[in-house]
Amino acid sequence: MIDSTLREPLYRELERWRDAGRVARLWLRDDDAIEPTAALERLLGETRNYSIPLTLAVVPAFTGMPLAQRLADEAHVSVAVHGWAHHNHSGPDDKKQELGGSRLEETILGELYEGFLKLRDLYPARFLTMLVPPWNRIDKGLIPKLPALGFESLSTYGRAKGESPIAIVNSHVDLMDWHGTRGGRPIAELIGELVAELQDRFEGGNEPIGVLAHHLVHDAAAWDFLGELFEATAVHPAVEWVSATALVRDQMSTT
Numbered sequence: 001m002i003d004s005t006l007r008e009p010l011y012r013e014l015e016r017w018r019d020a021g022r023v024a025r026l027w028l029r030d031d032d033a034i035e036p037t038a039a040l041e042r043l044l045g046e047t048r049n050y051s052i053p054l055t056l057a058v059v060p061a062f063t064g065m066p067l068a069q070r071l072a073d074e075a076h077v078s079v080a081v082h083g084w085a086h087h088n089h090s091g092p093d094d095k096k097q098e099l100g101g102s103r104l105e106e107t108i109l110g111e112l113y114e115g116f117l118k119l120r121d122l123y124p125a126r127f128l129t130m131l132v133p134p135w136n137r138i139d140k141g142l143i144p145k146l147p148a149l150g151f152e153s154l155s156t157y158g159r160a161k162g163e164s165p166i167a168i169v170n171s172h173v174d175l176m177d178w179h180g181t182r183g184g185r186p187i188a189e190l191i192g193e194l195v196a197e198l199q200d201r202f203e204g205g206n207e208p209i210g211v212l213a214h215h216l217v218h219d220a221a222a223w224d225f226l227g228e229l230f231e232a233t234a235v236h237p238a239v240e241w242v243s244a245t246a247l248v249r250d251q252m253s254t255t
Helices: 004-019 038-049 065-071 105-122 140-149 187-202 220-233 244-253
Strands: 024-033 054-058 077-081 127-131 209-213 239-241
Touching: 004 187, 004 220, 024 038, 024 187, 024 244, 038 054, 038 220, 065 105, 077 105, 077 244, 105 127, 105 140, 127 244, 187 209, 187 220, 209 220
Parallel strands: 024 054, 024 209, 024 239, 054 077, 077 127
Antiparallel strands: none
């Protein structure tokens, strides 16, 4: 369990929302799924127990029927397209990227279309027409080409900026310390970041707040934070956990 002094800023902010009669929208994305694992079982169990909608970003090139069969009865789960093979095509001094850089556009779009068709066929009841770029990076010039492939939404990291030809449903709070321990980030840091996002929305921001998980590499700190977050928010009157499917539908209905 997380020390109560660390939890307090989150509880205070949620009480402010409740006192104002406001409801914050949160959503959960988890990246890099390929096959059933013990870590995935834990994630599925916790989200199911707390009735938290979950979007799994699945890597098309390496997935198949085992994962599809495992998720067939998980009504709270939707499946998004996580690039094609999650391969880095950038140079050693550049940020990792699969969707862009020096690669031919037609090659990238061909892979994305193949991934789209594969996951759509594997998950007829779970498929979400959402692209989640590996490492949250995609060349801007590719985005206008996504609707022709069937994509209706895009999810990267950070607050959405500018106009887009498709719905943008981003993540904002990443559990993992990718540039340090590569384990779960410090609890105080995660809570502070979540509170900052809540404060932004309270002051007028309207983006849903996306929490980003990576079940395959979670350590005890990451699991502890996720469990504490679910416990604090699942039935709180000032919080609504929303499915990505509903968030995309809402954006499309207003355009």
